[in-house]
Amino acid sequence: MVALGPHALDLLLSLGVQPVGYGEAAQLGVKEFGSPIRQIKYLGSRVTSAPLYVGDRFKPNLELLASLKPDLIVGEDFASAAYPALNRVAPTLLFTGTHSGDWQKSLPVLARALGREDRAAAVLARSRAVTDEARAALTPWQGQRALVVWNSGGANRDLYTVLGPKDWTGGLLQDLGFRLVLPGSPDPTLAEGYRALSVEALGALDPDVVFVVASGTNTPARAASDWKASALAQRLRASRAGRVYFMPIQLVGRIRGPIATELTTREIRRQLGAR
Structure with a gap:
């Protein structure tokens, strides 16, 4: 293979x-x-x-x-x-693997091609259990208004692509009990994102918690540094409460399968202190 x-x-x-x-x-x-x-x-x-x-x-x-x-x-x-x-x-x-629920549909198809249907059923069951366990551990966060964004840094460090529930990352966070913050209608020109916003526009959304995915060649450390250097970003309620979290695109945006679901869920729990 x-x-x-x-x-x-x-x-x-x-x-x-x-x-x-x-x-x-x-x-x-x-x-x-x-x-x-x-x-x-x-x-x-x-x-x-x-x-x-x-x-x-x-x-x-x-x-x-x-x-x-x-x-x-x-x-x-x-x-x-x-x-x-x-x-x-x-x-x-x-x-197709970029959207919420995609791998759960693809895995049985691949399993049939490989003659491993029983293994696929076990993987799906384990993934549901992992998500259920994490949702219970994140009870204090249930219903919190979460803004999930990509940021590629560099010349675009003040531009954020908001992710909605159809995106793999946004969908996972919604499954864990967060309420996604979405700015109006989606932009049809963005194949995977929901809408691109300037850092100024994020202020109008004022979420309870922000998850920043360092996309492209950006890193969580650089994304965090850019966020902390932005006076506008620091005005957000989430910033003032210390509820802004930074994650790598490779883990939370490129793998997007059952193993990634488990690893990403574990990382979210770790960063939020919900072990």
């Missing part, structure tokens, strides 16, 4: 399948093309097969892929332009 991206890898690992090849997000700048990839963020400890790095998850090296002779290639529909070429190398499944 080849996993094109962390989302595909999450799905395969959750079903007990180890890949022979792996494609990573280009933003991470992995340079180990054609060699065993050992540094897979958040999922690497679960990988025992030393998969070869095949390049960009959306534009992998087809020659290298063919040399691995995979039985199946698993990826996301971002790679749809490459689907005909990928499918000539091996049967290929490309899933």
Whole structure:
């Protein structure tokens, strides 16, 4: 099997399948093309097969892929332009994984292709249990008005993309009992976000709690530094109460499967002190 991206890898690992090849997000700048990839963020400890790095998850090296002779290639529909070429190398499944509830639909499909339906049922049951347990631990936070945003830093450090309930991250936080703060109607030009707002516009929303996802090549530390340096951001009630939390996009926005659900839920509980 080849996993094109962390989302595909999450799905395969959750079903007990180890890949022979792996494609990573280009933003991470992995340079180990054609060699065993050992540094897979958040999922690497679960990988025992030393998969070869095949390049960009959306534009992998087809020659290298063919040399691995995979039985199946698993990826996301971002790679749809490459689907005909990928499918000539091996049967290929490309899933939509960015939205809340996507992996729960994709996992049974992949499990049927692999003959692992029982494993999929167990994974789904465990994920529901993890979410239920976390929601109970987060009882003091139930109904809190939460603003969930991406921020790429740099020249766009004062621009925040608000995430709604259809987004994987926003949907997870809503499942945990938070009430998402949304600014009017969604922007149809944003494929995955809800609406992009300036830091000034965030003031009108005045949420109880803010979750900032450091997107692109941004980091939680840089996002936190930019937030603390913004006088406008510091006026928000959440800032004054010390209820602004910073998280990495790789964990809470790129993996988006059952393992990521558990790891992200654990990180949210840790940061909120709800262990």
